[in-house]
Amino acid sequence: MKLRRTTLAVASAALAAGMSMAASAEYEKLVEMGYPAPKEGDLVHVPPTMADLEEADIHPELKKVIRRGYDLFTNTQQLRGENVFNDMNCSSCHLGEGRQPFSAPVWPAAVTLPDFRGKNQHVNNLEERIAGCFAYSMNGIPPEYGSDDMLALSAYHRWLAKGAPMYPDQPIYGRGFPAPEKPEELSYARGEQAYLDNCAVCHSEDGSGHYEDGEYVFPAPWGDGSNNWGAGIVRTHTAAGFIKNNMPLGQPLSLSDQEAWDIAYYMTRQERPQDPRYTGDVEETLEKFGPTFHKNSSYGQVREHDGHRLADHANFGEKGDIVPWNVGVPRFEDLED
């Protein structure tokens, strides 16, 4: 009975939000799983699927480019050593092929950009936003603006946004990795234990992920094969939101808020490749980016239990010394006038 009442409440909220019946049915499933229902006035958008693409009345050449974008998004490892220098695919963090609410669905970028971005203090377009996830989350070197791969990825993002209004005034339902309420106190030791109990079976005890016969199966939440110190997910609240809403895989929302935050606290206090904005000195880097980005990360902090200073190293992971500015990508400070 409770389920039915929930369903009706969702359906009416959904219709009030201007959703079709088909769309509201999709979102009912989420609410039954425990995700919050859309609020009145929220923008609720159900991205089209790759099957819808085959049916769509658009030029076959465009379909080809969107298919290529999908393929790159879900198997970004094909760019390993060129644009990607860790074990990730875009879909390692953006679950459900970048369509899943509460898993930072990627289509909102296609309808909210160009816009000012606090992280780099200027107006970004969609390509630059995608480039950001390459530079930090993939510990990589972004494909060139206007290249075939960049075109394909941006076409895929735009395809997912099909039918959503441009520059919407409403809040977007399920955007980002919304964090649960922050508990009073976070614990590294509790986080470690909860990680071992709930996560290590797939991601391994040392956070290096899992390989079988040289094939990668589960990505690395920290270490050389993971995202670098500049990635959004190193912020403890973003990690907590990711974990609460998406992990353990297949059991989203099964951890308590305290557990999700403790694990995020533990996970974001492990080593990973250096932030590509590193100036050569952790203190100086912190002075530059502490007031904005790193105020929410543990970059440069001293870990209590062993006195280790986080991110105080020049290890860029597999990228070695091909840091972006050595291959023609301007240093962050050169972008500003």
Ligand code: HEC
């Ligand atoms: C290590 C995890 C991770 C990986 C891998 C990753 N991203 Fe992201 N991505 C994030 C986080 C975190 C955000 C910020 C979400 C937020 O604002 O809460 C984000 C945001 C985005 C956004 C903006 C979404 C919005 O709501 O505006 C786009 C677009 C995007 N990523 C594209 C990509 C692409 C393309 C790739 C692969 C080249 C990729 N991401 C790989 C973690 C990741």
Ligand code: HEC
């Ligand atoms: C059943 C296996 C499994 C379990 C258990 C699991 N994960 Fe994952 N996790 C995955 C897979 C698979 C992905 C990548 C998603 C994809 O490719 O579909 C992932 C992605 C991630 C990512 C983003 C990519 C990265 O490696 O940084 C993080 C962070 C993460 N998991 C943390 C956790 C945490 C914390 C727990 C425990 C609460 C957990 N996972 C439990 C399988 C698992």
